[in-house]
Amino acid sequence: xxxxxxxxxxxxxxxxxxxxxxxxxxxxxxxxxxxxxxxxxxxxxxxxxxxxxxxxxxxxxxxxxxxxxxxxxxxxxxxxxxxxxxxxxxxxxxxxxxxxxxxxxxxxxxxxxxxxxxxxxxxxxxxxxxxxxxxxxxxxxxxxxxxxxxxxxxxxxxxxxxxxxxxxxxxxxxxxxxxxxxxxxxxxxxxxxxxxxxxxxxxxxxxx
Numbered sequence: 001x002x003x004x005x006x007x008x009x010x011x012x013x014x015x016x017x018x019x020x021x022x023x024x025x026x027x028x029x030x031x032x033x034x035x036x037x038x039x040x041x042x043x044x045x046x047x048x049x050x051x052x053x054x055x056x057x058x059x060x061x062x063x064x065x066x067x068x069x070x071x072x073x074x075x076x077x078x079x080x081x082x083x084x085x086x087x088x089x090x091x092x093x094x095x096x097x098x099x100x101x102x103x104x105x106x107x108x109x110x111x112x113x114x115x116x117x118x119x120x121x122x123x124x125x126x127x128x129x130x131x132x133x134x135x136x137x138x139x140x141x142x143x144x145x146x147x148x149x150x151x152x153x154x155x156x157x158x159x160x161x162x163x164x165x166x167x168x169x170x171x172x173x174x175x176x177x178x179x180x181x182x183x184x185x186x187x188x189x190x191x192x193x194x195x196x197x198x199x200x201x202x203x204x205x206x207x208x
Contacts, residue, residue, distance in 0.1 A: 010131070019142050023075060023142065033156070037163055041166075054169065060159075060162040064156075064158035064159035068156040071152035075152060078144050098113065
């Protein structure tokens with residue numbers, strides 16, 4: 001029975017670690033995407049002809065980009081200290097956890113760490129509580145990371161949308177003299193068609 005409990009606990013622990021890796025990968029991908037678009041925006045910023053519309057879009061872009069950058073950093077470097085304090089509220093978590101870097105760094109030598117780890121391993125109850133505390137800590141970290149990822153995605157979408165609208169506005173103004181009168185209606189039709197296709201694709205995906 002004890003072995004079955006350890007097996008289930010280790011599977012949960014492995015799943016939480018994989019979730020952390022995937023979340024960090026998402027954060028790095030979003031951060032790279034934001035960096036590429038920010039470089040593109042800064043390079044062409046001095047070439048923009050300011051007016052009310054462009055200024056309003058820029059006012060939306062900069063706070064959104066800063067918000068996305070802040071929450072992406074919070075994903076990569078979560079506030080683990082609060083998680084450790086929450087986990088330390090019970091008596092069993094007052095023991096040094098030798099599976100985290102914070103607990104490992106409290107030992108003065110490898111021999112001292114090995115002796116403590118051997119002592120913990122001899123008691124199955126303490127060993128089980130130690131791994132349960134680690135799973136609990138990783139679960140709290142994953143919850144914080146996923147919350148920050150959702151916030152970062154919202155700000156990233158706002159930043160990229162405002163930047164794309166700026167690019168579309170500048171492109172339309174430069175090509176206005178070369179376009180016919182019906183081009184504006186064609187653009188609206190293409191936009192409506194794109195929204196319709198996106199909605200249809202999303203509905204098919206959710207129906208599955």
